Amino acid sequence: MPNNETHFGAPRSRVDGRLKVTGAAKYAGEFIAPDLAHGYVVSGAIAKGRIAAIDTAEAEKVPGVLRIFTHRNRPTTAWLNRSYRDAVAPPGAPFRPLYDENIVYSGQPVALVVAESFEAARDAAALVRVTYESAPHETNLRNRLAEAYVPPKERAGIDPPPNPRGDAGAAYAAAPAKVESGYHVAPEHHNPMEPHASTVVWEGDGKLIIHDKIQGAQNTHDYVTSVFSLPQKDVRVLSPFVGGAFGSGLRPQYQLFLAVMASLELKRSVRVVLTRDQMFTFGYRPDTIQTLALGANPDGRLQAIRHEAIAGTSPFEDYQEVVVNWSGLAYHCDNVDLKYRLAKIDTYTPLDMRAPGAPLGMFALESGMDELAHALKLDPLELRLRNYAEMDQNTGKQFSSKELRAAYQLGAERFGWARRNPAPRSMREGHELIGWGMATGVWEAGMQQASARATLTADGRLEVATATADIGTGTYTILTQIGADAFGLRMEDVTARIGDSSLPASPIEGGSWTAASAGSAVQAACYAVRETLFRYARRMENSPLANADSDHVLFAEGRIALLNDPSRFVTIADAMRAGGVDRIEQEETTAPDKGALSRFSPYTHAAVFVEVRVDEELGAVRVTRVVDAIAAGRIINPKTARSQIIGGVVFGLGMALTEESMLDHRLGRFMNHNLAEYHVPANADIREIDVLFVEEDENRTNPLGVKGLGEIGIVGTAAAVANAVFHATGKRIRELPITIDKLLD
C-alpha cells in the first residue's frame, strides 16, 4: 500500500514540547505516592579499603528517620553476579550497593538513610559516622599502562579491533611522509540536567510501580525482578520523560537498587534522588590514552595506519567501547594495525557516553590527518578526498549508503572553505588569530529488534506504543509522524506511548538506533492494522474498493480511497463497522535484515567545519562558527533532527574546550563534582551552528531508510576545533580540553 508522506520529512514541533516547557511533564523524582518515604545516600570518602565501623546512633535520633541501611543490615538479594547484569552490562561482576564492608571506589554508597521527609533524611545522613581502613589505590591510568590487557571477554555489541591487514609496520617504515603522536582526552561525566532518581511506589503485596530515570524501562524492570527475585508481573517501570541522559541512564544505577530495597523492606513507597555531586559517583567517559601513526605517499595516499588505545576500567568490570576501529574504516588504507586494551584503575566502571569511543578515536585520527595534510602541503579536505573509503575495509563489505563526499562538498561550500589560506597564523583580526579546521565524523547506523503496538479506533484516532524512551531526542514526535502518515491522519489524532515496561519490547534508547528500531516497529504495526482495515473495507457491502488491491489505495483524511479516483473511498468508521469492530489493535516485531547486514555496513557520516578565534596573548579560544554537514539517510523531522545535531556539536565543543573531570590521584576521587566547576558549555560559549543534511538513499538496512542522529553530531567536532586552533596559532594540541593554559607558551 502506498504511504502518505505528509509528516515524514516535515519539520514538526515536538508533540511533548508543551508538557515540558509548562512543567507538566513529570520526571522520575517528581512522582508522589501516599506515605512516600525519602532516601538519602551517604557517599564513601576513600578510594579503596574497608569500612571499619559505621556509627548511626546519632543519625537515628533525628525525628522522622525510619531506617538506616548499611552493609550490616541490608536485606539479602540475588546471589549470582549474572542476576545483576543488565542489558548493556560489560563483562564482569556488576557493582552491588551496600554489599559488604569493602570499598572499591571513592564516592561509593555506604549507607541509605530513609526518613519521613527528604530534609530529615539529609539531616540524618550528615550524622552517619563512617570509619575506614584505607588500602593503597591507583586511579592514574598512566601508572597502569604496563599492566594493560586485551579484554578476555568481549562486550556484547562492541566489535574488537579487526585483525591487522597488510603490514602496517613495514609500510609505515617505508612511507615517505609520516606523522606519529600521542593523544589524550580527559575523562568526562555526562551531567544531564535531571539527576538520577527512582520513585518506587509500593502497591501492596510486593507489587511495585517504579518511576526510574532510565533510557529503557524494560532494562530497569529486568534488573529489579532479577536482583530482588520478584515475579515479572509484579513490577512495572515507567519513565515517560528523561531529562537528558547521554548514556548515563543506560544502566540501572545504585539509587534504583537502594530505593527498591528500602521499599520492599519498609513495605512503603520510597524515593531516592542523587545529588549533583553524587552524579560523579558512577559511570563516566573513560580515561583513554592513544597513539596514532600515519604513513603516506607524497600525494597523500595513506600507506599505513597504526592506532592504539589504552582505556581505564574499574576493578570489577571490563567496560569496552569502539575507539580505534574507526581508523580502519574512515579512509582507504591497505596496511592497518589497530589495538585496544584496558587497564584497571580504582574508579567505578566507565559508562557509554554519547558516541562512546568514537570522538576519542576520531580526535586522534582526524588530528593526525590534519597534521599529515600540513606536512604534505595539501588541503585537509583534499587529503580526505584522496583517501575516501569506497568500502568498509574492516569487514570487506560495501557501505549500505555513503554520501560523505556530498557532505564534504556541501559543508565546504556553506563554510567558505575554498577561501582558506593554508598557512597557520595567516588570519587575524585585532588581538585574535583566526583559524579554520575541519574533520570527518562517523558513527554506526544501527537497528535493533523492536516490537510495537498500533491501535486504531473507529473515531479515526491512533495510538502507537512501544517500550522505548525519549531522552530529549524527539522520539515521541517521530513515532507520531510515522503513525499519522500510515493512516493519513493529523499529528493531533495520534498518541505515542513509550517509557513503560509493560509496552511491547523495545531496546534501550541508545546507539542512535531508536528511530530505525522503534520507528520501523511502529510502522509495521500500523501497516498490519491498515491491512486488516482494508480487508474489512473491501468486504463491506457495495464497497467502492471491492476490486481494489492494496497497491492502488491510499489512506488520507480518515478514509481509504482509490489512488486514481479519490472520490471512491471507504471511511475508517465504515470499514470498522463492516468488520464488526470499533478498534483494531495489532502488534508487530521488526528486526534487522541479517542478509543485508552480511553484505552491507551501515554508517552515518559528518563533515564538520569550525572557525575559532584565539586571543594571541591570552590563549582564550572562542568557536565562532560551525558548519556540520550530515549524511544520515532520510530525515524524519528536520526540526528535531537539527536540534539533535546542534546538541551533539555543543557536546563536541565541550569536549574540545571545557569539559574535564579532574581526579585527585592521591585521594582517588573526582574533585570538580558540580556544575560550577565541571564546565559544560554555557550559552555564551555557543555561537553560530549551521546544520546541513545531504540527500542519502538508505534502502538496505531498515524499512524507514533512516540512520539515527543522536551521536553523529559530536564525532569529529572536537578534532575540527583542535585543527582550527592549529590553523589559528600554529600550536598542535593533542590533549583535550584545550584550556587557556595549553595555549600560553
Next chain:
Amino acid sequence: MIRFSYSRPGAVGEAVQAVQADAGAKFIAGGTNLVDLMKYDVERPRRLVDVGALPGLDRIEEADGGLRIGALVTNSALAYDARIEQRYPLLARAILSGASPQLRNAATTGGNLLQRTRCYYFYDTGTPCNKREPGTGCPAINGVNRIHAILGTSEHCIATHPSDMCVALAALEATVEVTGPQGERSIAFADFHRLPGEHPEIDTTLAPDEIITAVRLPPQGFATHHTYLKLRDRQSYAFALVSVAAVLEMEGDTIREARLALGGVAHKPWRDPAAEALLRGGPATRERFAEAAALILQAARGYGDNSFKIELARRAIVRALSQAAAGTPQPVADKRIA
C-alpha cells in the same frame, strides 16, 4: 544539612543581638552561597538570622561626593543603577561578569563580600580541608589546584576568594561599614579580607557578631580609564582563573593615579602598592605595564595545575592596563577580549 532555627529580626541591633547570643548562629540574606554550603554540609549553623528584610539597607545614596550602597542592595540592582553605570562603570562590569542573572537578582552586596572560596576540597566533606576543619590538612597544595592561589598563600591553605565585585571594590578603595555589639565601625576594603596564614578558617576581619550595613564608594570612580578583564574556563558562569581590575587617571600620556586589583589569584582581592607606585607618574606603555606585572608577580608561586596562572596574570595585567589607558574597557557581552 542539619536542622536549624530561623528568626527574622526587625532592626540591625536586634539582628546583632541574636547572633551574639548564639555561637552557632549566622546571618543570611540572599542565601546564594550559604544555602549551598549548608546543603553540602560544609556550613552547619544552628540558627539562621535572616537580615534580608531589615529596613533601610536596600538603598544607594549620595554620601560625601561618593555613594553609600546598602548591604541589602542586590547585585543586579547595583550593577544596573544609573549612578553606578555612569560614575563607577568598573563596578557594574565586574558584577555583571560573575554568576548568572538569577543569582545576581538574589545575591546582596554584603553577602558578596562574605562568599566563601570555591576550592573543590572545601566543598567536599569527604576530603580534609583546613578552612573547613582546621588542622585536617590541605590536599589542594599537592592535589587538583587549577583554580587555586599563586599569591599570599600559606602552608595551610591556597584557596582563592571567588568574588568579581570585590576585586572592583578593592580597586575603587571602598570602605565597609559594619555594626556590632559595640556599635559601628568602618573597615578599609584592603583590610576586610585576610590572607589564610595560620587561620585559613577565617576569611575576613569581620567579627562573627558584626553585620555589614553598607559599602561606601569614594568620589573618584575612574569612569574614563578603567577595565575589568576576567579570564575563565568558559565564557559565562565560571569563576575567574585570573581577573584584573585596572583604573587609571591619565594626564595626556602620563599616568597620574593607578590602581590594580587581581581576582582568582589569592585569598583576597590582591593589590600591590609598589606596582601602583611604579606606574604613577610614568608613561602608559606596555613596557611599563610589564614592569608593574613583574613586580606584582615576583613573589608568585605555582602549585602544579595552577602554575600557568603566573604567566596568565602577567599577560592579563598588561592587557588590562592597556585597555584602561586606551579608554576601551572590556565589554561584558562581547566575549572578544578588547
